[in-house]
Amino acid sequence: MTPAPIAVALDAPDLETAAQWAALVTPHVSTVKVGLELYLRYGPDVIASVKGASGVQVFLDLKLHDIPNTVAGAARAVARLRPAILTVHAAGGPAMIRAAVESAPHTEIAAVTILTSLTEADLDRIGLAGPADAAVRRLAALSVEAGATALVCSPHEVSAVRAEVGEGIRLITPGVRPTGAATQDQARVATPEQALADGADLLVIGRPITGSPDPGAAAAAIAASLRRSV
Ligand SMILES: O=c1ccn([C@@H]2O[C@H](COP(=O)(O)O)[C@@H](O)[C@H]2O)c(=O)[nH]1
Numbered sequence: 001m002t003p004a005p006i007a008v009a010l011d012a013p014d015l016e017t018a019a020q021w022a023a024l025v026t027p028h029v030s031t032v033k034v035g036l037e038l039y040l041r042y043g044p045d046v047i048a049s050v051k052g053a054s055g056v057q058v059f060l061d062l063k064l065h066d067i068p069n070t071v072a073g074a075a076r077a078v079a080r081l082r083p084a085i086l087t088v089h090a091a092g093g094p095a096m097i098r099a100a101v102e103s104a105p106h107t108e109i110a111a112v113t114i115l116t117s118l119t120e121a122d123l124d125r126i127g128l129a130g131p132a133d134a135a136v137r138r139l140a141a142l143s144v145e146a147g148a149t150a151l152v153c154s155p156h157e158v159s160a161v162r163a164e165v166g167e168g169i170r171l172i173t174p175g176v177r178p179t180g181a182a183t184q185d186q187a188r189v190a191t192p193e194q195a196l197a198d199g200a201d202l203l204v205i206g207r208p209i210t211g212s213p214d215p216g217a218a219a220a221a222i223a224a225s226l227r228r229s230v
Pocket residue numbers: 009010011035061112114115116117152153174175176184186204205206207208
C-alpha cells in the first residue's frame with residue numbers, strides 16, 4: 001500500500017524515542033519530520049537514526065530565519081545530510097529564501113508562512129493586521145517568486161494559497177487534528193480529511209500520533225481514513 005501523505009513530527013525528548021516512533025509509523029506514512037528539539041540536542045546524527053533502514057523521507061524543520069548570508073551557510077551545512085525538505089521562514093524575505101534555495105540544490109525549500117499556532121489576535125499584536133489568509137497569500141507569493149517549491153500554511157488557508165500559487169508547489173499543512181483530538185497549542189486547525197480535500201499535499205501530524213499509546217496504530221488509522229476519504 002502507498003504510504004499516506006503524512007509527515008509525522010518526531011518531537012521527542014530523546015533519540016531512542018524518536019527512532020522508535022519513526023520505525024513504528026514508517027510503514028504507514030511517507031515522511032518523518034525532525035524539528036528543533038531533536039536537532040538541537042543531537043545534531044546531524046539524528047537524520048540517520050530516524051531514517052533507519054526504511055529509507056523514509058526526512059523533513060528537516062529548522063525554520064531558518066536570519067540574514068541571507070547566514071541562512072546560506074546554515075542551508076549549506078545541512079544540505080550535506082540530504083533532507084528531502086528544509087524549512088525557512090517566509091518572513092525572512094525573498095533574498096533570504098533565494099539564498100537557501102541556491103545553497104541546498106538537492107533539498108526542497110519550504111517557506112513557512114504564518115505559524116499555525118497564531119490566532120488573528122496574535123497577528124494583530126505583531127503588526128500583521130487583517131485576515132490571516134491575506135498575509136499567508138502575500139508570503140506564499142513572494143516565497144515562490146524567490147524559488148521556494150513548497151509552502152507551509154494552515155489548513156484554513158490552503159485553498160487560498162493554491163489559488164495564489166497554482167499547481168506544482170507542494171503545500172504542507174501542520175495544524176491537523178483528527179475529529180475530537182485536542183488542539184493543544186495549535187490555533188488554525190482542521191481534520192486530516194478536510195486538509196487533504198482543500199488541497200494539502202503533505203499533512204504534518206505530531207502529538208495525535210506520537211502521544212498515542214500505539215503510534216503505529218494511530219498512524220495506520222489516520223492513513224486508512226484518508227484513503228477512504230478520497
Ligand atoms: O506553522 C507551523 C509550522 C510548523 N509546525 C510544526 O509542526 C508540528 C506540529 O505538531 P503537532 O504535535 O501535530 O501540533 C510541530 O513539530 C511544529 O513545530 C507547526 O505546528 N506549525
